[in-house]
Amino acid sequence: MNVGAYLYNLNTNARNFSPNATTRVNRGSGDQFIDALLSKTSAGRDSFIQSGQDRSYFIYDTKIRNSLFQTKGQPYTGEIQDVETERYTITSQHRGELYIHDKLRDENFIWNLNKNQVQVDAKTGSKFLINDLGAGFFIMAAVDSELENGLKQALGVDALEEKDLIGFTVHQDRKTGIRYITANGYESQGGQIIMDNNAHTQLDSLAKEYMKQYPGLMRTYNEALFYASFEVRGMAKRVSDGIMMLGPNSLSFKSVDGQNDWLLIFDQEYWDTMKAIFDQAENDEIRNKDFWENMMIERGYK
Secondary structure, three states: OOHHHHHHHHHHHHOOOOOOOOOOOOOOOOOOHHHHHHHHOOOOOOOHHHHHOOOOOOOOOHHHHHHHHOOOOOOOOOOOOOEEOOOEEEEEEEOOEEEEEEOOOOEEEEEEOOOOOEEEOOOOOOEEEEEEEEOOEEEEEEOOHHHHHHHHHHHOOOOOOEEEOOOEEEEEOOOOOOEEEEEOOOHHHOOEEOOOHHHHHHHHHHHHHHHHHOOOOOOOHHHHHHHHHHHHOOOEEEEOOEEEEEOOOEEEEEEOOOOOOEEEEOOHHHHHHHHHHHHHOOHHHHOOHHHHHHHHHHOOOO
16 A cells, blocks of 8 residues: 555645534534545545555646746756666656656655755754745655665766755654654644655554544544544544544544534634644543633634
8 A cells, every 4th residue: 555645645635625614513424624634635535545556646737847847047957867776766857857756655756956955954864855835835755865875876976965954844753753844834734744664664553553443433544544644743632532633724523423523613823822732731621622612712712
C-alpha cells in the first residue's frame, strides 16, 4: 500500500475543507468532519488502493504547470545526467527541471533548478526540496543522503546549493518520532508528514491500534490511517468513547455508539487558542461539547 501517496493527496486537499455551520451531525449524514474531508480528498474509505495507484498527482495541465514553475531570466542550461540509484530515478525531461521518482513509495517530484534550492532545517539538519505554492500550499520532498548523492551526480557537482529553511517548521511527534513540516502561519492545515521508513512503520502500527481500539468506527484500514496521520500532527485524540478531531475551523467528536457525535464551528483566527486547550485539557473535558461552548462564550468567541 502506498502510504506516502495517500497522505500526500490527503494533506493537500484537506486544506480546502470547509464544513457546514452546524453543531451536530448524525452518523451517516455525510456532514461530519471525517466523512466530508475524506469525500473532499477523493480518497474515501474504500478507495485507498485506488488513490495509492494514482501516479499523476504531480502532473499538471500545461497552463497550470507553467504558472507554478515559471522562472525569471534564462533557464538552467547546465549538463544534466540521468541517474538511477537503488531508490531514486533522476531524469531531465524539460530544460531547467529534474524529475525525481521515488521507487520505494512510487512518488514523483519536479525540481525547478532556477527557482528552488535545497533547504536545510537549522535545528535538525534535515534537508528538503520544497515547491512553495503560497497560502500554505506546498509540495515537499525530503532529501536523504542517497537522493543528495544522486542529485550531485546528475548535476555533476560536488555540493548542492543550500539555504536555510525559511517559512516552514519541522515538528516531531513525541510518541512515534514521526516528523512533519508545516508552513508558518498555516499550522491549522496540518502540514505534511515526512515519509521516511520510521513514519511508514509507525503510521502502520498506529492505524492498526485504531482498528483494534475502535472496531466499530474503523471500517477500513485507510480510515484508520487517516486518523493516525492526524494524531501524530496533534489534531486527533483518542478518548474512551470516541475520537476528537481539530480542524482548521472546527472541532468534532465521533462516538463509538454513533449517538453522540457533534461538530462545533469556530472562526479560524481562534485556532491557536483552541489548539492549546485541545493539547492541555483532560480527555473527559475535550470530548464534552458543553466544555467547548462554555469556553467560547467566556472568551467572547461566540
